[in-house]
Amino acid sequence: MSLEHVLLAMLGTPASGYDLKAQFESGVRFFWSAEFGQIYPTLKAMQRKGWIEGRSEPSPKGPPRIVYSRTSVGTREFHAWLRGGPVMGNERFAWIAQLIHYGELHDLDATERFIDELSRKQSFVRDALADALSGVEIDHPQGDSTMDDILFHEWLALQVGLRAIQARIDWCEEVKRTIHARRERASRKVTEPNSERNGKR
Amino acid sequence: MSLEHVLLAMLGTPASGYDLKAQFESGVRFFWSAEFGQIYPTLKAMQRKGWIEGRSEPSPKGPPRIVYSRTSVGTREFHAWLRGGPVMGNERFAWIAQLIHYGELHDLDATERFIDELSRKQSFVRDALADALSGVEIDHPQGDSTMDDILFHEWLALQVGLRAIQARIDWCEEVKRTIHARRERASRKVTEPNSERNGKR
DNA sequence: ATGACCATGTAATCCGTTACATGATTCG
DNA sequence: CGAATCATGTAACGGATTACATGGTCAT
Numbered sequence: 001m002s003l004e005h006v007l008l009a010m011l012g013t014p015a016s017g018y019d020l021k022a023q024f025e026s027g028v029r030f031f032w033s034a035e036f037g038q039i040y041p042t043l044k045a046m047q048r049k050g051w052i053e054g055r056s057e058p059s060p061k062g063p064p065r066i067v068y069s070r071t072s073v074g075t076r077e078f079h080a081w082l083r084g085g086p087v088m089g090n091e092r093f094a095w096i097a098q099l100i101h102y103g104e105l106h107d108l109d110a111t112e113r114f115i116d117e118l119s120r121k122q123s124f125v126r127d128a129l130a131d132a133l134s135g136v137e138i139d140h141p142q143g144d145s146t147m148d149d150i151l152f153h154e155w156l157a158l159q160v161g162l163r164a165i166q167a168r169i170d171w172c173e174e175v176k177r178t179i180h181a182r183r184e185r186a187s188r189k190v191t192e193p194n195s196e197r198n199g200k201r
Numbered sequence: 202m203s204l205e206h207v208l209l210a211m212l213g214t215p216a217s218g219y220d221l222k223a224q225f226e227s228g229v230r231f232f233w234s235a236e237f238g239q240i241y242p243t244l245k246a247m248q249r250k251g252w253i254e255g256r257s258e259p260s261p262k263g264p265p266r267i268v269y270s271r272t273s274v275g276t277r278e279f280h281a282w283l284r285g286g287p288v289m290g291n292e293r294f295a296w297i298a299q300l301i302h303y304g305e306l307h308d309l310d311a312t313e314r315f316i317d318e319l320s321r322k323q324s325f326v327r328d329a330l331a332d333a334l335s336g337v338e339i340d341h342p343q344g345d346s347t348m349d350d351i352l353f354h355e356w357l358a359l360q361v362g363l364r365a366i367q368a369r370i371d372w373c374e375e376v377k378r379t380i381h382a383r384r385e386r387a388s389r390k391v392t393e394p395n396s397e398r399n400g401k402r
Numbered sequence: 403a404t405g406a407c408c409a410t411g412t413a414a415t416c417c418g419t420t421a422c423a424t425g426a427t428t429c430g
Numbered sequence: 431c432g433a434a435t436c437a438t439g440t441a442a443c444g445g446a447t448t449a450c451a452t453g454g455t456c457a458t
Contacts, residue, residue: 001445002295009302018409031297038446040411061455062408082303083311086296086319094203095287096232096358101210102283103354110284111354118287144383152383153304153312157297160372167368171361182345182353202417219437239418241439262427263436 002089003042004051005081006032011052014069017043027132030125030161043068051077108183112176119172126165133158203290204243205252206282207233212253215270218244228333231326231362244269252278309384313377320373327366334359 010020010028017039024033034042043066046052051074054066070078081087095118102111136155140146147155211221211229218240225234235243244267247253252275255267271279282288296319303312337356341347348356 002293002298003445006295006298009298012302012305016409017411028298028301031294031301033291033293035447036410037412037448044411059408059454063410063452063454065409078302079306082299082306082315086299086315086322088322089293089295090234091292091294092203092234092290093232093292094207094290096362097203097207097210097229098283098287099361100229100232100355100358101213101279103349103351104210104213105280105283106350114283114287121287121289144379145386148304149307150304154301156376157301160300160369160376161297163368163372164365167364168361171364175357175361178345185346204417217437218439236419237438238420238440245439260426260436264424264426264438266437 001042002087003034003038004046005078006034007039007042007046008051008070008074008078008081011068011070011074014067016065016067018065030129031157046074050074108179108186112179115172115175115179119169119176122165122169122172126162126169129158129162129165133162202243203288204233204235204239205247206279207235208240208243208247209252209271209275209279209282212269212271212275215268217266217268219266231330232358247275251275309380309387313380316373316376316380320370320377323366323370323373327363327370330359330363330366334363 007020010023015023017036021034021036021039043052043054047054047068050071052068052070054068056064057067059065099114102114105111133155136147136151136158140151140155144152144155208221211224216224218237222235222237222240244253244255248255248269251272253269254272255269257265258268260266300315303315306312334356337348337352337359341352341356345353345356
């Protein structure tokens with residue numbers, strides 16, 4: 001289970017389940033997320049395994065918090081997870097599966113709307129990532145040489161996230177132009193039916 | 202549930218559960234996949250809803266096949282799914298979560314090995330995607346103008362998949378250079394301790 | 403006092419993987 | 431004969447989402 005290891009990673013500095021959820025919402029959310037319904041039971045399971053330990057602390061607002069921290073066993077487990085090499089999940093891209101079959105609609109306008117919405121949705125994520133990245137880069141205008149190891153790796157992760165999403169957005173813009181040209185050709189075929197021959201197979 | 206809709210999309214041409222699994226293995230596998238254990242029960246559920254209907258056909262090799270095809274109800278459901286706009290799942294990238302926390306190891310060699318393996322794994326997928334794409338493009342050297350709607354959209358999907366993965370591979374290569382420079386600086390700090398002052402925060 | 407936020411938790415449900423069971427055909 | 435491929439299915443398990451329950455504080 002990867003969630004256990006992701007939480008273990010975040011518990012390098014002690015935090016409660018509530019804190020961890022908040023961290024998912026702000027920043028890590030682009031790469032991973034989880035709901036309370038999964039977080040709380042998982043933390044208990046990790047505690048049973050001896051990877052983390054929790055102590056109850058009074059909270060100024062609301063009920064007492066349970067703040068978890070990694071044990072030495074947990075730290076060893078976490079480092080083993082890192083050194084085990086990249087964990088590549090079977091990612092599922094429903095929107096690409098949709099696009100593959102969009103041709104069945106024979107409606108280029110619909111395809112364009114689809115690409116437009118895709119572009120807009122991804123731009124939101126891109127903007128958030130770009131903000132996070134520039135937050136790091138204004139503090140370190142000479143690049144990574146002034147960053148410590150922790151920040152350097154966080155910066156790398158932000159970079160690769162931004163690159164991949166920007167590549168998809170660029171592709172969206174390019175496809176819009178391709179669609180315009182294709183629609184041009186299609187309408188010319190209708191208005192001038194005595195041209196060569198239409199490309200239907 | 203997206204799997205139902207993905208199967209529905211694929212059943213534009215009739216197929217058995219076994220056929221659908223084979224389609225996942227070859228091509229669609231980069232964007233979506235499913236196991237028999239999920240495919241067969243899902244097909245039955247879709248049949249109960251009236252989205253598809255199956256008829257048993259004798260098979261030359263092995264037991265009789267159940268070939269499913271979309272009903273008109275299923276086709277309407279499928280088109281509604283397409284027109285509902287891009288379905289963006291909460292993608293989970295465990296390897297980015299790993300990378301974020303890799304700084305804790307304070308071991309640049311380990312980071313480099315991680316990036317190397319990431320690059321190699323992704324290159325496999327890239328090569329397969331590139332092959333599929335060139336298969337389309339050697340039949341259509343003038344670009345999309347000679348493709349019908351179906352092929353055009355399949356070509357778009359292959360393109361965006363390739364672009365995104367290539368962006369990540371390019372980033373890997375760039376990071377390797379960054380790491381070399383960083384290691385250079387780190388070793389110089391050790392051999393010439395009387396330089397400016399080291400960048401630890 | 404109403405709603406927003408703090409904080410933890412359980413239960414129902416669903417999605418997905420793995421393992422297993424069955425049995426026919428074909429090729430070496 | 432044994433292995434590979436064809437073909438369908440069930441059961442057990444694990445992972446993830448959603449909904450619900452509880453109850454405190456704080457600001458409007």
